[in-house]
Amino acid sequence: MKKSDENNQTAAVSSNGVLSVKGLTKRFGSNVVLDNISLTIEKGKTTVVIGPSGCGKTVLIKHFIVLLRPSSGEVYFKNQRIDNLSENELNKIRTHYGFLFQGGALFDSLSVFDNIIFPIRQHYKITDWGLVEELVKAKLAMVGLDGFQNYYPANLSGGQRKRVALARAIALNPEVILYDEPTTGLDPIRADVINELVLKLQKELGVTTIVVTHDMTSAYKIADRIIMLHNGKIIADGDAEHIRNHPHPVVQQFITGQVSEDDLAVLRMSGTISQAQFLPRDFEK
């Protein structure tokens, strides 16, 4: 790791951020997914976590809200340790967060309106339904979907589902919004709509934003800070410029989207497609 990345991490842990993890390690059986990670997320900034599929990005983001408990290490929210709290205590803390899941995770049996008021219903006694309708209208307008209140998730496209899920994530006016692969599976235009929404919410609501993605276009557009994970460790940490010029070959390979020589060697060893053994056309006989 480059000296500046190490300095970044050390300095970040000691600064007064809104979220931090210290010595975070997560194992699933014998598989170490996160290996002694220390990191602080600064208030009001957008931090993007990048890395290849299966490198532990989603596992890391789920630790910030303690949907997963660390194997070892600590998680802090506003200087309060939260990884050792009971589920009941955590439920109070979690109202400060909004979480956009990769597939949206909208409740299939509820309409768009009911999905958005779900967190409000759970934490407040609703007496003025007119006010709630106005609130839902405003949240949907923020994501450009006003008028979709009576639709069901099954009637929405992938991009619309993510936008509704985002409206639900901001229903309680969270201080922190966590995005898990917000642009995955969307066409470039829809993906850019989501990017603009992330920027808009951060600008208008002043929220602290953490985005997990492997979409570099999205990362460069929205990030104040980019962190790259590889083999359970942080190998790069800095702004977009720092990442673009990073000397680590894995970082360069990832951000340019080029296959490595090792992967090419494996492909060469497996032979050409014409040499592949297909079933004979008369295999039914």
Added chain:
Amino acid sequence: MIELVGAKTVRGVGNIGQFARFVLQAFTASLRSFARSQTYPLIWTQMLLIGVRSVPVIMVTGAFVGMTLAVQAYDQLAGMGLEEHLGVLINISVVKELGPVLAAVMLAGRVGGALTAELGTMNVTEQIDAVKSMGTDPVFYLVAPRVLACLLLTPFLIIYADLLGILGGYFVSVIQLGINNRAYWTFSAAGVELWDVAVGVVKGFFFGGAIAAISCYKGFTCKEGAHGVGQACTEAFVASFISILALDFALAVIFKAIYNTFWPFKSLVG
């Protein structure tokens, strides 16, 4: 080999502990649900899906149990000239054992499978994590209404199964096989006590609780993918079925002991 057996034992004990904790959480959350009027609509919805919509299938089950018992037992009793006692045999079997057990097995298939599939799908599509991320206890929101609906309505469903079992037995015995109507009911009334009916109905609380707890647990812990959800549904039904039979045996022993203990005092209150 020893290592393998040891690992499986440790995993098995771990799973039992996890299930016991889940059951405790589910029943605590169910009790808390009573205190929060906001959860009542969720409970009504589950009561409709689990209870009301199961009535037809439970009634059909009960009716066939009664009719089959009549057909099977008639020849044996008629051979001894005791065919007028057929009502006692049918009705006591239906209200005490076959009605509750078969109604519960039918519920395990109809309701248990649906609960596991629904919660399992929610689990693999991160909807349960979404409930958690919004500061809500998923056991309170998703499990408690289902447990309460099963717990409260299974006894009523058993009453329906009993009723149709009795009518089915009557139909075959009196209408089809020509047993004297008055004798049929007189012997039935003499042989079946309120206690027998109550035992069958009380079993419903235990069967309902077991079906809901097992099905919800399997849904919450199901593995990724369509195969994972399918496997969880199968496991839920098998575990519910075995639990119903085991509970039936345990409750039969307990109720018999209670009956024998308090039987001598019956004349004091009767």
